[in-house]
Amino acid sequence: MVSIVSLQGVVALLGRFPALAGADLEVGESEIVLVQGPNGAGKSTLLRVCAGLLRIEAGWAEVLGHDLVTDRAAVRRSVGLLGHDTALYDDLTVEENLRFWARASRVEDDAVPAALDRLGVAERLRDVSVRNLSAGQRRRTALAAVVVRRPHLWLLDEPHSGLDQSGRDLIDQVILDAAAAGATVMLASHELDRTLDLATRHLTVAGGAITSDERGSRNPGGHDAA
Amino acid sequence: MLRDVWLIATKDLQIEWRSRVTFSQVGPFAGLVLVLFGFALDANRPVLLQATSGLFWVTVMFVSTLAVQRSTSIETTDGARRALLLAGIEPAAVFVGKSIAVAVQLLVVEIVLLAGVVVLYSAHVEAWGLVFATCLVATVGIAAAGTLLGALVAGVRARETVLPILLLPVLAPVLIGATRAFDDALGSVAVDGWSWLGLLAGFGVINVVLGALSYGVLLEET
Incomplete structure (x- = not known):
């Protein structure tokens, strides 16, 4: 198994508070790892540590393959993080936001229409200012900005929040497709x-x-174990 | 790096163009300050003419705090700062790009203010070259120092009030140098205005270098 994430006794502070207090973890290629736990347990911190x-x-x-202790900046370009914030600019349109983040991430512009299409925001919302989007539409656009980067490691913090049923189904499919294509997904939910x-x-x-680590019903790569 | 500088600067200017904050809020604010100074001193016309340079640059200082606050809030409102780090853009490029965008906005406001002091205060410009050189060099320093301090206070809860408290004293050398240079250009005081440009240039260089070197640390830590 190719190791994508490897943590040993990791301690990370938020201010003076040890939000991660000795976390051990191994995650391989094409895995979809659900990170669960109560509020304040350290789920978001774990994802932010993995993002460098x-x-x-x-x-x-x-x-x-990047050492996070000595060079955590090196890993950033290869990960996609969807946090609680959407990291979108209110005064730009949906498409302008995606084009900006594509160029900033050194991704070709032609990846943008595909990402817009994939998240179902191509038709009606392409030219709409982000300021005028609903919370669910913002969430879809933010995920499209992750999709456009084609990351090797997806870090999704509550990806379903604010979405309607079709949006949730769509996110699930995007996650499964990413894993099937060889990416690794960690989602806190x-x-x-x-x-x-x-x-x-x-x-x-x-x-x-990390207090428990159990095998799920699906095999790495997104295929159903059954 | 130049590609990223261009990307950040055009993005900030595009956002500004869409939101019209400089056009609809900062510009009128600057004009209002100029008019109010005029009301306060108009009874003593010679004093108003003698103080024109200082009033112009004090107004620019006020405007710069608004422009820098706006520039900072673009990145902090919805977590774009974190996404910039993840995109792998050189922090120095972010700093230079944002400074250029602030400088362009300030230069536009300064042109309007210049027209304002000529029309409202009846100021007579004797050396246009010195006026433009002063605006350009001073604005580089203001934009660089402002962008740097904007990043420094980005993580502070009351950053809207903290920023002017930090920025205005830091900009004091610009206020002094640019006012002296304008005094010469407007013929209100007999000084060598070009020699004051050296101070402004030095301030600009120090802040550009300081910002390019330290912006990454500020992005990471705030």
Whole structure:
């Protein structure tokens, strides 16, 4: 198994608070890993550490072959993070936002129409200012900005929040397609009824540590184990 | 790097063009300050003419705090700063791009203000070259220092009030140098205005270099 994420005794601070307090984790290629746990358990922090956005105070970590202790900036271009914020510019249109993030990420412009189409925002919303979008439409656009980057590691924090039923189904399919194409997906979610069936593994985070790691109903690559 | 500088600068200017904040809020604010200074000093016309340079640059200082706040909030409102880090853009390119966008907006406001002091204060410009050179060099320093401090306070909860408190004292050398240079250009005080450009250029260079070197740390830590 090719190791995509490897953490050993990782400690990360939010201010002075140890949001991750000795996390150990191995994630392989094409896995869909559900990260569950109560509010404040450290799920979002775990994703931010894997994205190279948080400094590691103790322990050792490697993501996509990059050492996060010595050079965490190196991994950033290869990951796509959908956080609680959408990272969209209100005064630009949906398409202008995606074109900006594509160019910023060194991705060809022709990836933009495909991403817009994939997330169902191509027809009606392409030329709409982000300021005028609903919360669900913003979420779809934000995920389109992740899709356009074609990341090797997808880090999705509550990806279904604010979406209607069709939007949730669409997100699930995007995740399965990404894993089938060889990408690795880690998603933090409270929506267990939906995500338990989606994931190949279920992690439980509590008190900044990974307290359980169970195999899911799906095989790596997104195929149903049954 | 130049590609990223262009990307950031055009993005900020496109956002500004769409939102019309400079056009609809900052510009009128600058004009209003100029008019109010005129009301306050118009009874003593010679004093108003002698103070024109200072009033012009004090107004520019006020306007710069608004422009920098706007530039900072573009990136902080919905987590775009984090996405810029993830995109892998050189922080120095972000800094230079955002500084250019702020500088362009300030230059537009300065042109309007210049017309304002000529029309409202009856100021007579004797050296247009010195006026334009002063605006250009001073604006580079203001935009660079402002963008740098904007990043510094980005993570502060009350950044709207903290930014002017930090920025205005830092811009004091620009206020002094640019006012002296304008005094010469407007013929209100007998000084060598071109020699003051050296101070402005030095301020600009220091802040551009400081910003290019430290912006990455500020993006990471705030």
